[in-house]
Amino acid sequence: MGKKTNIQLMVDGRRIDGRLPEQLREIEMKIGEIENADGSARVRFGNTEALVAVYGPRSLFPKFLQESDMAILRVVYSMAPFSVDERKNPAPDRRSIEISKVTKDALSGAVFLEEFPRTVIDVYEYIIQADGSTRVTAINAASLALASAGIPMKDLVAACSVGKIGDVLIVDLCGKEDNYSESDMAVAMMPSKGLITLLQMDGRLTKEEVLQLLKKAEENCKKIYEMQKKALLEKFKVVGED
Amino acid sequence: MKNFVEEALAQGKRIDGRDFLSFRKIEIVENVSKKAEGSALVKMGETKVIAGVKMDIGEPFKDSPNEGILIVNAEFSPISSPNIEPGPPDENAIELARIVDRVIRESHSIDLEKLFIEEGKVWTVYVDLTVLDMKGNLVDACVLSSLKALWNAKIPKIEDGKIVREEFSGKLPMVYKPVTVSICKYNNNFLIDPTDVEEELINAKLVVGVRDDDKICAIQKQGWGTFHISEIERCLDLAIEKSKELRRLI
Numbered sequence: 200m201g202k203k204t205n206i207q208l209m210v211d212g213r214r215i216d217g218r219l220p221e222q223l224r225e226i227e228m229k230i231g232e233i234e235n236a237d238g239s240a241r242v243r244f245g246n247t248e249a250l251v252a253v254y255g256p257r258s259l260f261p262k263f264l265q266e267s268d269m270a271i272l273r274v275v276y277s278m279a280p281f282s283v284d285e286r287k288n289p290a291p292d293r294r295s296i297e298i299s300k301v302t303k304d305a306l307s308g309a310v311f312l313e314e315f316p317r318t319v320i321d322v323y324e325y326i327i328q329a330d331g332s333t334r335v336t337a338i339n340a341a342s343l344a345l346a347s348a349g350i351p352m353k354d355l356v357a358a359c360s361v362g363k364i365g366d367v368l369i370v371d372l373c374g375k376e377d378n379y380s381e382s383d384m385a386v387a388m389m390p391s392k393g394l395i396t397l398l399q400m401d402g403r404l405t406k407e408e409v410l411q412l413l414k415k416a417e418e419n420c421k422k423i424y425e426m427q428k429k430a431l432l433e434k435f436k437v438v439g440e441d
Numbered sequence: 442m443k444n445f446v447e448e449a450l451a452q453g454k455r456i457d458g459r460d461f462l463s464f465r466k467i468e469i470v471e472n473v474s475k476k477a478e479g480s481a482l483v484k485m486g487e488t489k490v491i492a493g494v495k496m497d498i499g500e501p502f503k504d505s506p507n508e509g510i511l512i513v514n515a516e517f518s519p520i521s522s523p524n525i526e527p528g529p530p531d532e533n534a535i536e537l538a539r540i541v542d543r544v545i546r547e548s549h550s551i552d553l554e555k556l557f558i559e560e561g562k563v564w565t566v567y568v569d570l571t572v573l574d575m576k577g578n579l580v581d582a583c584v585l586s587s588l589k590a591l592w593n594a595k596i597p598k599i600e601d602g603k604i605v606r607e608e609f610s611g612k613l614p615m616v617y618k619p620v621t622v623s624i625c626k627y628n629n630n631f632l633i634d635p636t637d638v639e640e641e642l643i644n645a646k647l648v649v650g651v652r653d654d655d656k657i658c659a660i661q662k663q664g665w666g667t668f669h670i671s672e673i674e675r676c677l678d679l680a681i682e683k684s685k686e687l688r689r690l691i
Contacts, residue, residue: 293535293538293539294539296532296535296536297532297535297536297539299532300532300533300535300536301536301661301662303665304662304663304664304665307665308644308665308666308667384660388667389667393669393670394667394668394669395662395667395668395669395670395673396662396665396667397662398647398660398661398662398668398673399660399661399662400657400659400660400661401543401546401547401658401659401660402547402658403547403548403549403652403656403657403658404656404657405655405656405657406655406657406674406677406678406681409657409660409673409677410670410673410674410677413670413673414670417670
């Protein structure tokens with residue numbers, strides 16, 4: 200982030216991939232592609248694509264890891280070696296470990312974990328292609344995968360990235376914007392009550408700018424939330440109609 | 442113990458007598474390791490962390506050939522708690538190191554361009570953090586000790602392309618003094634500098650990095666709790682206000 204570059208990120212009000220500042224990329228959401236999983240979803244934002252499978256609630260071993268009054272949620276975020284410009288070593292790196300941890304925090308608050316004492320819910324996130332905003336794309340997919348596994352949740356979790364180029368606020372950062380914009384922020388929330396479950400920011404922003412970006416993030420999380428609900432209804436509309 | 446602390450918090454009190462928006466007593470010892478280019482031990486109440494800076498000649502990254510390199514590492518020493526076993530850093534230690542890294546890097550606190558030596562050669566600055574006593578609020582203590590160590594670090598002398606140890610050519614080119622203030626949400630109240638027992642009771646924390654000019658350089662939400670935008674606004678105000686108390690110590 201904030202690396203020096205000669206790349207022009209914004210020309211005549213258009214971004215490097217031709218989008219307007221507040222325009223999301225083309226978004227595709229599909230539920231249930233992994234037959235073995237209890238729930239799964241694939242979400243694509245432009246050239247960023249995440250596939251997520253949920254297994255559980257299922258028994259947790261070794262036993263000392265169990266919580267007597269609730270389930271635990273585990274998240275593993277990983278990237279395909281071919282998902283980036285230069286081949287990524289498939290072993291987990293420090294970035295992936297941190298993303299797995301913050302994603303676990305972002306999702307745990309939305310799931311009724313107390314319904315399934317002594318069990319585990321495993322969420323596996325796999326990035327097939329990466330062009331910026333991978334953690335939020337994966338969270339959108341993870342939330343759909345959890346819902347499609349029939350796990351009771353307070354709300355879906357919708358997520359998006361926001362940032363700043365010069366004085367212009369942008370949403371849904373692509374890879375080059377992720378690397379070179381002055382500031383960027385990843386936000387996940389439960390939109391119906393406006394509760395933020397993930398927030399990471401770096402750059403150099405005034406307090407007012409942080410709040411402006413948060414408002415932009417909230418607006419766009421709500422748009423993504425509508426798409427998530429649509430994707431779920433498309434998959435499950437048959438239930439109860441026969 | 443936990444219940445006792447919880448009862449106190451519910452009444453707006455803390456068992457060490459502090460109010461919600463006070464730090465514990467902070468003590469800093471500089472140059473605790475003579476072999477390090479810079480070092481500092483920070484005691485924040487009962488929490489103790491040590492930071493050391495070492496420097497080496499390295500190759501620059503391809504996309505920034507004129508800039509020095511910063512590498513931050515953190516470890517929870519088995520000295521620090523009965524719950525820590527020797528071994529590679531776990532997710533919490535990795536997250537801690539990455540937050541400290543972002544605060545130092547994104548605030549532009551080090552002028553990395555001044556760490557250019559010659560074509561293909563730059564200084565690599567290693568900041569290694571070790572938690573010695575895990576009694577809560579590790580992020581704020583670690584950022585403070587890292588910055589203190591960086592601000593007193595000296596650059597080793599180079600002769601014939603090699604480092605001469607224990608001789609120095611100047612100070613590390615430092616520009617800003619960023620600090621973090623971690624704000625914890627407890628019911629509808631906010632508190633800072635939690636002890637380890639308080640941390641067990643708190644499920645939402647916002648780590649806010651603030652620079653000398655009040656710009657926010659990093660934010661990380663921790664725990665599975667949630668924040669409303671209006672609560673985040675309050676946290677940012679508190680962080681900016683409280684950051685001044687910590688910055689004075691660097």
